[in-house]
Amino acid sequence: MSGKVGVVRIVLLLMAMAITVTGCQSGIPRSGAVYVGERENITAEQPVIFNPDGPAQGASPEEIVRGFVRAATSSTGDYAVAREFLTTSFSPQWNPYAGVIIDSGERGWRGENNQITMMLTPVSTVNSHGTMRFSPSEQTVEQVFTLLREAGEWRVSSAPEGIVLDERTFSEVFNEHSLYFIDPLTEVLVPDQRWFLRGATIATRIVTELLSGPSDLLANNVTTTAFPSGTVLTSSVPISGNNARVDLSREALGADDRQLQLMLAQIESSLQDVAGITRAEIMVGQVGLLSGPTDPALVTRYPRVHNNPFILKSGALVLVNSEQTDLHNRFGTAVAQMEPEALVVPSGKEFVVVKNAGGISLVTEQGTTPVDTRPGLINPVVDPHGFVWSVPRDSPLSLAIAPTRGVATGAMQATWTDASSIELMSISLDGTRLVTVYSRGGSYVVAAVGVVRNQEGAPTALTEPIEIQRLTETPIDLDWVDENSVAVASGDQVSGYSLGIVSMGGNDQQPVAPQSIASLAGANSISQLRILGRNGELLEYRNPGWQAVTSGVTLLAKQAYLFFNIDTPPSTGG
Structure with missing residues (x-):
């Protein structure tokens, strides 16, 4: 394996000077086995489809804001229905991917002039990287929405970034996945749990966040990663049969053979809960560098003790x-x-x-x-x-x-x-x-x-x-x-x-x-x-x-x- 990988790396280094690759970034199962049985042509998690209504003609400011919050249950078309509640200028500025506030669904409302305030008590929050954190304070949070008339109808002209979902809806549209990083001393694979939107782009999102590094619990030298600094995903992650093809930037060419093995282990372990994926292939410039599945003898999994006490x-x-x-x-x-x-x-x-x-x-x-x-x-x-x-x-x-x-x-x-x-x-x-x-x-x-x-x-x-x-x-x-x-x-x-x-x-x-x-x-x-x-x-x-x-x-x-x-x-x- 080592000799073949070395030859491929030399070829890729020569090719990298001429290759330009455009980039794109794109329920609650526990982790199962790393390598599952083959499941042909299952390429994505099936999202729960919500079909919220768009704005009604003549709706009041509060009705518009309530409708906007409800519409955020559907991410279809880059939250197309939710954007219908926004002004023409604010629609492209609003970022629904900035995070999620999860609450019980019990909310209060207050209106004054062209402002509507929504009052809620967060249960948890999820940041833009998919990391969930418990919200212990039980204090009411206020979100303020400003509205303007556009073509005679009220529309939201400013709103907080991110979305608000109740606990039940959140569990239906988001799924939990473990990204795997490495103990710097033992090379044990360490899980870092994240929450991502269900859907066809889930594999791309997982690999993107894996390359971004661990959450605050595992950062600061608690864990590390095998990917060379600066490595990014250069295209979406297609799934062919049971194989996820991961095309990385040329920084990946700096990895030695052991790093490549660990990189593959990180990718395959992180994708283990995505339907249809049992192995991965690391590529640079669409040229294969290392193919899975990972040799179990080369990877250290979470330690085990006696099953009985x-x-x-x-x-x-x-x-x-x-x-x-x-x-x-x-x-x-x-x-x-x-x-x-x-x-x-x-x-x-x-x-x-x-x-x-x-x-x-x-x-x-x-x-x-x-x-x-x-x-x-x-x-x-x-x-x-x-x-x-x-x-x-x-x-x-x-x-x-x-x-x-x-x-x-x-x-x-x-x-x-x-x-x-x-x-x-x-x-x-x-x-x-x-x-x-x-x-x-x-x-x-x-x-x-x-x-x-x-x-x-x-x-x-x-x-x-x-x-x-x-x-x-x-x-x-x-x-x-x-x-x-x-x-x-x-x-x-x-x-x-x-x-x-x-x-x-x-x-x-x-x-x-x-x-x-x-x-x-x-x-x-x-x-x-x-x-x-x-x-x-x-x-x-x-x-x-x-x-x-x-x-x-x-x-x-x-x-x-x-x-x-x-x-x-x-x-x-x-």
């Missing part, structure tokens, strides 16, 4: 559904004798991180090493580079990072500066995103931050928190359930319990919660979520409800993935 039962640390034999008989007894309040079991099982009344400790065959002995610590997390994260509940900025091998700890500052206390935290299996639950102003904030690391894998910085949900009940537990989402449990015995599946991209679910929740643990998919009831029963969801898997469970452990095996003595940390 680890539990502490009858004084032994066991894996459920494996005859419940003590998998940690080398040091399982020591763990049980520590009377743990929380456990983290990393892949490889060379050690266990324990939290008890004395703090947080690392337990190996060689013995127990204190990691953090400060009082009031919340449950720890272990990242895939072998660092233990700990913080006292009432000192939310006092974040400590301790290595479990001979790597220097990176200096880092917590960025949730508005927190009065911190309740929970959980890190993704790839180590790129940390989700926390902290208190602020009488409620609990669920926020995600990106993790920046040095060349040794030590965390050195966190991005600014992005609020993804807000809780009104007391938080109980938190864990990642797949590459995009976390499960959050809250509530108490008096008011009842709630369970939420919160996506980094805004697609939240509220599954039925069991009658009691003491803790929870995720694995590789939402279906593998396990909950420990307050009565010691371990629960899993089996339609139509939560069913007990085993009883007499003392503790439900969290799992962590490691990119290495311990080969040096453990180190202590603050």
Whole structure:
């Protein structure tokens, strides 16, 4: 492959001087397999067709504005019907693609002279790049529309950019897709969820945004991209059979063979939910550079842990559904004798991180090493580079990072500066995103931050928190359930319990919660979520409800993935 790619690159470099290519840029499924079965001649997502009415003769200013807002449900013909409500001069200026405000559909109206004000409460917003963000304030937003008479009829002469859709309509005309960027240390593909209009141009939009780079959660060296700087799409993305042909600008010729493989993996992974696409071809000047499908051996997907959970039962640390034999008989007894309040079991099982009344400790065959002995610590997390994260509940900025091998700890500052206390935290299996639950102003904030690391894998910085949900009940537990989402449990015995599946991209679910929740643990998919009831029963969801898997469970452990095996003595940390 390498020799062929090199020859093609030389030919393309010679051709690029003479080639001029004109450019163009052009429901809520979860990510499935990267390579699906072949589906011939299915080239686009099928959009829901809305047929809003145009302006009625003699309509009042308020009727014109209401009609304009309704007409934005249809993007047909570059929002042709909505533009009928605009003045001749304002119509070409209005940009419906600037973003979306999503609300419940309950809106207020106020009119004065030739101005109409629409009042709404945003639930979420989507920016021009398709990134959705939760709107936590619950404050009313006012949008002002100015009207003029044109040929005797009222028309909108100024309006906010973007469109407003209620939640139901939004889910019918937009679809969620994951763009994939790269962990700069491990080359793991990391998802970045976006929302795009359904329709024939979806593949073009996805590749365009992929080339534009990651959202704020994954920017600032949290992730990177294999595409050389300045690479853009030079034409729309046609789909021939099951193949997406991606024609890039000549900057792509600067990529080496490994970069090309990663570029192809990014493209194919990002297009995996588009109907009919199972592979892609990278081109420059309409000449093929590298064709898919990507060799799975050359790409690192999101890490996996055991499908089944680890539990502490009858004084032994066991894996459920494996005859419940003590998998940690080398040091399982020591763990049980520590009377743990929380456990983290990393892949490889060379050690266990324990939290008890004395703090947080690392337990190996060689013995127990204190990691953090400060009082009031919340449950720890272990990242895939072998660092233990700990913080006292009432000192939310006092974040400590301790290595479990001979790597220097990176200096880092917590960025949730508005927190009065911190309740929970959980890190993704790839180590790129940390989700926390902290208190602020009488409620609990669920926020995600990106993790920046040095060349040794030590965390050195966190991005600014992005609020993804807000809780009104007391938080109980938190864990990642797949590459995009976390499960959050809250509530108490008096008011009842709630369970939420919160996506980094805004697609939240509220599954039925069991009658009691003491803790929870995720694995590789939402279906593998396990909950420990307050009565010691371990629960899993089996339609139509939560069913007990085993009883007499003392503790439900969290799992962590490691990119290495311990080969040096453990180190202590603050």
